Amino acid sequence: MTQLDIKMGVGLRIKELRNELGYSQETIAYSIEMSRTYFAEVETGKRNISIENIDRIAQGLGVSLKEFFNSDLFVK
Template sequence: MNIKEKFGAKVKQLREERNFSIEHLADISNVDRNYISDIEKGKRNVSIEIIEKIVNGFNTDIATFFNDKSFKKK
C-alpha cells in the first residue's frame, strides 16, 4: 500500500468511526466531496493544505492523525 492509499484509508476509517458522510466531511473541512472520495480511494496526491483542512474537520491535529500504526514502516 502506498502513502496515498494509507492516507485515504485513514481518512475513510476516521470518517466512518465518526459516522460522517463524505458530504459532511466535505462541508466541515471545506474540501470538495468528489476530492474526498478520490482521496479515500488513494487516487489523489494531497497537498499539506488539504491535509490540514481534513484533519481540522476531524477536530484533531496533524501529529495525532499521523501517529498511527498504519503509517509506520514495516
C-alpha cells in the first residue's frame, strides 16, 4: 500500500466498523473525547493518524488493534 492507500484503508475500516454499530461520527468521537472534525478527516483519509489514535478509535469501536487490522482492506 502507498501512504495514501493506508490512510484511506484506515478510514474505510473505521467507517465500516462504525456503521456496523449504527453510530454516527459524532457519537464515536464524543465517546473517545476526540474532535468530530478530526474524526471525520481520519475517516475520509485526509489525516495521517497516529497509532495511538487508531488504538483509541478501535477501543471506542469495541475492537482490538488485531481485529481492527484484520480486514481485506490491509492485504497487499
